[in-house]
Amino acid sequence: MLTISGSTRSRSRFCDGVSRRDFLRIGGLGLGGLSLPQVLQAEQRAGLRKSPKSVIMVYMAGAPPHQDMYDLKMDAPSEMRGEFRPIPTSVPGIEVCELLPNLARIMDKCVPIRSLYGAPNGSHDSFMCFTGKVGSTLTSTGQPPGGWPSIGAVMSDLMGSRNPNIPAFVGLAPRAGHPPYGSSGKPGFLGFSHGPFKPSGPGKDDLTLSSLTSARLDARKGLLESFDQFRRDTDASGVMEGLDDFHQQAFGLLTSSELAEALNLEKEDPKVRERYGKGDAKNVGDGAPRNLEHFLLARRLVEAGARCVTLNYGRWDFHSNNFSGMRSHAPWFDQGLSALIEDLHERGMADDTLVIAWGEFGRTPMINKDAGRDHWPRVGGALLACGGLQTGQVIGATDRTGGEIADRPVHFGEVFATIYHQLGINSNEVTIQDLSGRPHFLVDGYKPMRELI
Numbered sequence: 001m002l003t004i005s006g007s008t009r010s011r012s013r014f015c016d017g018v019s020r021r022d023f024l025r026i027g028g029l030g031l032g033g034l035s036l037p038q039v040l041q042a043e044q045r046a047g048l049r050k051s052p053k054s055v056i057m058v059y060m061a062g063a064p065p066h067q068d069m070y071d072l073k074m075d076a077p078s079e080m081r082g083e084f085r086p087i088p089t090s091v092p093g094i095e096v097c098e099l100l101p102n103l104a105r106i107m108d109k110c111v112p113i114r115s116l117y118g119a120p121n122g123s124h125d126s127f128m129c130f131t132g133k134v135g136s137t138l139t140s141t142g143q144p145p146g147g148w149p150s151i152g153a154v155m156s157d158l159m160g161s162r163n164p165n166i167p168a169f170v171g172l173a174p175r176a177g178h179p180p181y182g183s184s185g186k187p188g189f190l191g192f193s194h195g196p197f198k199p200s201g202p203g204k205d206d207l208t209l210s211s212l213t214s215a216r217l218d219a220r221k222g223l224l225e226s227f228d229q230f231r232r233d234t235d236a237s238g239v240m241e242g243l244d245d246f247h248q249q250a251f252g253l254l255t256s257s258e259l260a261e262a263l264n265l266e267k268e269d270p271k272v273r274e275r276y277g278k279g280d281a282k283n284v285g286d287g288a289p290r291n292l293e294h295f296l297l298a299r300r301l302v303e304a305g306a307r308c309v310t311l312n313y314g315r316w317d318f319h320s321n322n323f324s325g326m327r328s329h330a331p332w333f334d335q336g337l338s339a340l341i342e343d344l345h346e347r348g349m350a351d352d353t354l355v356i357a358w359g360e361f362g363r364t365p366m367i368n369k370d371a372g373r374d375h376w377p378r379v380g381g382a383l384l385a386c387g388g389l390q391t392g393q394v395i396g397a398t399d400r401t402g403g404e405i406a407d408r409p410v411h412f413g414e415v416f417a418t419i420y421h422q423l424g425i426n427s428n429e430v431t432i433q434d435l436s437g438r439p440h441f442l443v444d445g446y447k448p449m450r451e452l453i
Contacts, residue, residue: 017375032176048159053423054302055151055311055387058295058337058357059129060172061181061288062317064176065363065373066381067325069097070112070394075363076401080365083323091392099330102338103383108392109341109350111452113382115396118412119361122375124178124317129358130310132416132443137180142297149194150185151416156194157310157432158425161304165258168406171196172294172299173312177286189434199263199297262304265293271295276339279332287315287336290329295336299343302353316359320370325377334355341385352423354387356415364402379405382415389423390451413446421448 065082067073072086072095084093087105093178096104120134132149140147146290149157152169161168171184187195261267279292286289290313298309313333318325337357344350362380363373379398385391397407420427420442428447431439 002093005086014342028168028202048424051159051424052162052333052352053387054161054162054353055155055308055310055419056184056298056302056340056355056425057129057151057339058084058355059126059177059183059288059310060314060316060333060357060359061126061312061374062124063359063363064316064329065318065322065326066114066116066379066398067363067365067373068321068385069100069330070381070393071114071402072399073398073402076365077246079367080401082367084326092322093147094394095441097326097330098267099326100203100334102334105174106338106341109345109385111384111389111391111393111395113395113410113415114381115410116358116412117378117405117409118363118379121379122361122377124180124186124307126183126312128360128412130183131188132412137183137186142437144189144440146189146435147186148189149190149432150196150209150310151419152185152196152310153187153190153194154432155307155423156187157190158430159307159423161305161307163258166262166301167197168307169194169196170306170309172200172291172297172309173198174200176283176288176312181287181312181315184312192387219259240401249395251256258304261324262300262306265296267302268296268300270393272343275343277332277335279336284315287317289333290314292332292336292339295340296343299340300349303347305347305352307343313357317406318363318372319374320372321369322363322367322372330424337383344386348375350386351388354419355383355385355391356419358382365401376403378403384415384452387419389422391416393451395449395451410449411446413443414449417446418441418448418452419421 053294068079068082068084072084073081074086084097084099087098087101087104088095089104094107094112096107123136125137127133127135131148132151133148135143135148152171156168159168169185173182173184176182183389184196184198202451216374265273276296277292279290281289281291281293283289294311294313298311305453313336316325316329335350337355341355344353344355359380361375361377364376369373377401395408396405396410398404399406417427425442427442428445431441433439
């Protein structure tokens with residue numbers, strides 16, 4: 001029992017007899033060395049681990065043309081306007097590209113953002129989409145030791161998996177010729193144990209025990225734990241602790257069939273599989289595949305207990321033949337994403353699963369000599385759905401050419417602050433520590449979007 005004695009002056013005492021000074025001393029010295037803010041954070045994290053919330057993030061590799069998706073400019077000059085016509089949606093006053101009829105039909109369940117900004121330059125990088133921070137997937141320059149963690153890693157750290165047999169963070173992107181196009185988001189300074197499990201990569205073969213019996217697996221686990229204990233005792237960096245967690249997760253996955261079941265699309269209703277479609281499992285150039293089965297896998301993984309699933313779709317870098325590129329990408333994208341959103345609603349998962357689809361920046365208003373649109377970091381677009389958001393509205397606007405923000409700029413960081421808010425996380429209060437022990441807020445001072453919450 002902890003006994004506290006203090007001042008007897010009545011004006012400084014609480015109703016239970018503890019003085020204000022002693023209360024503050026408890027907060028400062030803490031339980032086990034924790035300050036009061038740390039205790040409150042620990043309590044919040046414990047509550048987050050019981051939360052049913054999840055995120056599915058679709059990275060549209062290469063940056064889609066916002067003027068040819070959710071923000072068509074029919075009053076722009078012909079050299080900017082493009083070939084596509086707008087169509088009405090289920091929400092009066094909102095129009096989208098004619099290549100997106102399924103999303104148009106369910107626009108009451110969606111939120112197009114037409115004024116997204118924050119890309120530091122015109123370099124192709126998934127980093128902003130996965131972290132909301134300024135930086136790069138390819139370099140740690142300007143980042144804290146270990147690099148910024150992606151949203152999947154943050155959710156893994158703060159919330160954990162809803163099912164111990166399912167990884168908290170799953171990345172469905174296969175390897176790509178341009179590495180950021182194949183990134184699922186990195187763990188950064190949060191370490192190995194919070195990185196993405198990638199069933200499309202080397203991790204897929206690791207799900208099979210082959211000739212290894214469970215008895216031999218137990219023996220190997222015991223031997224590994226002995227070595228890990230020795231290395232942990234001699235390691236002062238803390239790296240081994242992360243590796244131990246990683247090993248525990250690996251053994252958990254090997255001895256459970258739940259992950260394999262979630263990844264097995266043969267278990268799905270054929271009518272549901274047909275609704276999502278297949279698309280194409282081959283990478284588009286140095287980009288990602290147009291694999292519609294990844295949308296279905298994302299839903300199955302979240303349903304099984306994953307916190308964050310990222311998937312990468314296509315290669316939208318249409319410097320030439322923008323309009324034929326759109327015709328090859330948009331209809332399948334429309335089918336897969338609309339099927340996912342409707343499926344989440346029909347299964348009662350929509351309030352707890354936030355969906356976002358976006359690329360790293362927008363495209364130029366001017367159509368170039370090769371019938372393409374070039375990089376345009378000044379403004380781009382995004383689509384949000386589900387997650388308990390106030391849907392059926394458009395956020396932001398651009399000028400008549402689609403080249404400049406005319407109303408309600410939305411930074412990547414605001415979107416992340418909104419996502420964290422919907423997960424029950426105050427991104428301007430909760431911190432995560434880098435490898436040097438320095439705490440960092442989850443976003444750089446941005447607030448949740450009041451229009452959506």
